[in-house]
Amino acid sequence: MSLVQRPKPISKWYLPGILSGLGLTFAKMMKNLFIYVKSGKHTVTYNYPEEKYEYSPRYKGNHVLTVKKDGSLRCTACMLCATNCPAECIKIVAAEHEDPSVEKYPISYEIDILRCVFCGFCEEACPVDAIRMGPEWQTPGLNGSQFVYDIKQLAYRPQLKGGIVSVVDEEERHRAGI
Amino acid sequence: MLQCTINGKELEVKPGTTIIEAMKLIAHEDIAHYCWHPGLPVAGVCRLCVVEIEGNPRLQIACNTQITDGMKITNQSEKVKEAVKWGLDFHLINHPLDCPICDQAGECELQNQYMKFGKYDSEMAEPKVKKHKVVDLGPRVVLDSERCILCSRCVRFTDEVTKTHELGIFNRGDRSEIGTFNGRPLDNKYSLNTVDICPVGALTSKDFRFRQRVWFLKEHQTICTGCSTGCNVKVSYNKEGLFRVKPVYNEQVNGYWMCDEGRDVYKYVNKPARLLDAWMTTAGRGEWLHPLTAAKKVGEFLRAPENKGKSVALVLTGQHTLEEYEALISFFKNEVGTDRIFHWVNNPESMNDFDGLLIRGDKNPNTKGLLETLERHGIKTEWKELIDGLSTGAIRTVVVAGPENQAVYPDFKAKVLELSKAQKLVWLTACKNEELERLQGDVTLIPLKTYIEKDGTFVNYAGLRQTVKKGLTVVANAMSLVEVAEAFKGVDVRPEEAPFKVGVGRVNNEATLQRGSL
Numbered sequence: 071m072s073l074v075q076r077p078k079p080i081s082k083w084y085l086p087g088i089l090s091g092l093g094l095t096f097a098k099m100m101k102n103l104f105i106y107v108k109s110g111k112h113t114v115t116y117n118y119p120e121e122k123y124e125y126s127p128r129y130k131g132n133h134v135l136t137v138k139k140d141g142s143l144r145c146t147a148c149m150l151c152a153t154n155c156p157a158e159c160i161k162i163v164a165a166e167h168e169d170p171s172v173e174k175y176p177i178s179y180e181i182d183i184l185r186c187v188f189c190g191f192c193e194e195a196c197p198v199d200a201i202r203m204g205p206e207w208q209t210p211g212l213n214g215s216q217f218v219y220d221i222k223q224l225a226y227r228p229q230l231k232g233g234i235v236s237v238v239d240e241e242e243r244h245r246a247g248i
Numbered sequence: 249m250l251q252c253t254i255n256g257k258e259l260e261v262k263p264g265t266t267i268i269e270a271m272k273l274i275a276h277e278d279i280a281h282y283c284w285h286p287g288l289p290v291a292g293v294c295r296l297c298v299v300e301i302e303g304n305p306r307l308q309i310a311c312n313t314q315i316t317d318g319m320k321i322t323n324q325s326e327k328v329k330e331a332v333k334w335g336l337d338f339h340l341i342n343h344p345l346d347c348p349i350c351d352q353a354g355e356c357e358l359q360n361q362y363m364k365f366g367k368y369d370s371e372m373a374e375p376k377v378k379k380h381k382v383v384d385l386g387p388r389v390v391l392d393s394e395r396c397i398l399c400s401r402c403v404r405f406t407d408e409v410t411k412t413h414e415l416g417i418f419n420r421g422d423r424s425e426i427g428t429f430n431g432r433p434l435d436n437k438y439s440l441n442t443v444d445i446c447p448v449g450a451l452t453s454k455d456f457r458f459r460q461r462v463w464f465l466k467e468h469q470t471i472c473t474g475c476s477t478g479c480n481v482k483v484s485y486n487k488e489g490l491f492r493v494k495p496v497y498n499e500q501v502n503g504y505w506m507c508d509e510g511r512d513v514y515k516y517v518n519k520p521a522r523l524l525d526a527w528m529t530t531a532g533r534g535e536w537l538h539p540l541t542a543a544k545k546v547g548e549f550l551r552a553p554e555n556k557g558k559s560v561a562l563v564l565t566g567q568h569t570l571e572e573y574e575a576l577i578s579f580f581k582n583e584v585g586t587d588r589i590f591h592w593v594n595n596p597e598s599m600n601d602f603d604g605l606l607i608r609g610d611k612n613p614n615t616k617g618l619l620e621t622l623e624r625h626g627i628k629t630e631w632k633e634l635i636d637g638l639s640t641g642a643i644r645t646v647v648v649a650g651p652e653n654q655a656v657y658p659d660f661k662a663k664v665l666e667l668s669k670a671q672k673l674v675w676l677t678a679c680k681n682e683e684l685e686r687l688q689g690d691v692t693l694i695p696l697k698t699y700i701e702k703d704g705t706f707v708n709y710a711g712l713r714q715t716v717k718k719g720l721t722v723v724a725n726a727m728s729l730v731e732v733a734e735a736f737k738g739v740d741v742r743p744e745e746a747p748f749k750v751g752v753g754r755v756n757n758e759a760t761l762q763r764g765s766l
Contacts, residue, residue, distance in 0.1 A: 146348050146349050147349070147458070148347075148348030148349060148353075148461075149461045149464075150348065153461070153463065153464075164458040164459075165458060166457065166458055170381045170382040171381065173349050173381065173382060174349040174458050197347075197348050198348070
């Protein structure tokens with residue numbers, strides 16, 4: 071249970087409020103100027119966009135489609151992510167793979183990132199660790215069509231450096247007799 | 249009659265009834281069964297329909313035990329539940345975890361059964377037996393041996409229903425597999441029924457394979473228009489169109505089965521095959537019009553004093569509903585004043601063929617209804633009169649209510665050439681066709697609704713009246729012949745639409761693509 075913290079009567083006064091705010095800003099500025107810069111530590115502010123903040127790998131940002139060891143897509147086109155997606159932003163077209171041990175694979179996998187609410191349900195639903203949410207989030211585009219991500223963007227964009235390998239390996243599973 | 253008690257409910261059944269049949273008579277009684285199918289002989293191999301009979305020390309299978317007088321049966325006891333649970337465990341020993349790529353997922357008996365009785369962790373330490381995957385059984389069916397639970401329904405189907413004996417069970421023990429002898433393909437006219445009756449995803453249809461997950465599909469019950477048998481079917485559809493056809497049980501018409509040809513009938517309903525707007529040529533220039541506008545223009549022409557009368561001919565096919573025939577024929581008789589109404593017979597030689605099970609040579613769902621309506625209006629004409637009339641110039645205007653299913657009209661091209669001799673040709677058609685688009689001269693094409701988009705009645709070969717209800721709208725502007733007849737009279741009809749519209753709503757992420765550039 072969370073208790074609502076009512077503001078104290080003194081904060082409703084004009085001057086104490088404004089002065090404490092200015093004090094905080096001034097203190098931070100002084101700290102940046104004389105302590106952080108001298109000691110070589112990072113300052114609190116960043117020179118965005120030249121400097122970017124690295125988010126934790128657990129951050130639920132833009133989607134990543136993982137790949138197998140041979141570099142092909144891990145996704146089996148089971149469409150559980152599309153079923154689970156509350157924003158209906160995933161669209162998959164499945165096809166028959168020529169290798170009978172693979173059988174089904176997506177020939178098209180599109181995420182409408184403008185519709186996506188980044189809830190992470192797709193990641194949760196995936197039975198083979200084929201879709202993950204990565205730490206990237208700054209992905210501007212020039213027009214609407216650039217926000218529909220296809221397989222090339224989701225699995226093989228340059229930031230991923232050739233693709234992220236899924237933890238579920240089909241051959242190991244076969245060997246384990248699943 | 250025999251008295252018996254099933255789960256505490258008193259029941260009276262005929263002698264010879266098995267327990268499972270009796271349980272199907274009671275509403276809300278549920279019993280698992282994989283190998284038993286009401287349309288097939290009893291095999292008794294899955295051992296999951298076990299029941300406890302009072303006074304009997306061992307559990308019995310319900311599918312092969314006949315009811316005796318005073319029998320007290322239950323399938324709710326702990327003993328039965330335990331037996332079903334472990335029976336299921338045996339079925340799943342070698343069953344692969346293929347659910348993500350299996351087409352049956354969502355309508356799979358094994359999944360349902362596991363969620364109801366199983367929910368255990370497998371106690372098998374040994375690896376699963378590997379068998380053949382993606383075996384090409386024939387032109388329409390694909391087999392996955394690993395998923396097969398050897399219920400033998402498909403084998404019994406080819407043995408007892410089609411009597412073609414293609415399938416069999418090969419090898420022994422846990423290496424048993426379904427297969428065909430010496431690579432002979434599973435190629436009969438009813439082969440896709442084996443896919444329907446397969447309780448798991450071992451047999452899948454090549455046509456439907458991987459195209460949709462079943463939980464994205466809705467179902468609508470209707471009548472198959474592939475031939476004059478009029479099988480009861482359900483079509484599966486969603487926003488992207490129609491995807492497959494499955495039979496629905498009707499003892500009077502088709503039993504549990506339908507033919508493979510009938511399963512292709514949905515294809516012409518989908519948008520790529522359809523005529524979307526009316527095409528009208530006026531003074532040598534063609535233009536696309538709203539169907540209602542085009543139909544009203546044609547109606548004005550037909551009702552004009554200089555054009556009406558015997559110079560107008562109407563050609564009908566057996567592919568529309570009774571109500572539509574009635575509306576159109578009475579318009580032409582009463583308002584246009586012609587009795588030159590002709591019946592286009594697509595295959596006169598094979599009209600009365602019958603293969604002994606379901607398929608009939610008459611490839612129209614409502615030939616009988618058309619003949620009835622023509623007889624009631626006292627119309628008796630022969631095709632020759634139309635040809636003669638066209639060549640002598642006695643018939644100047646021809647209105648054709650063309651076939652929906654053009655694939656079963658081998659003489660389509662020839663008939664188009666014959667009829668194009670008319671000065672003015674009005675072709676009412678649901679599907680587009682190259683021959684029609686190539687026609688020169690005064691031609692009007694008006695898009696019609698297909699059987700899935702309208703209400704109506706079909707009369708099958710035996711005279712049985714079956715109604716179809718509109719289920720979904722594929723082409724928004726298309727009209728039924730009833731609406732066309734109204735529009736011919738000059739009435740502003742608003743085509744009735746089904747609440748579900750194909751292609752409307754979020755299908756293709758159109759919203760983002762239309763946003764334009766910054």
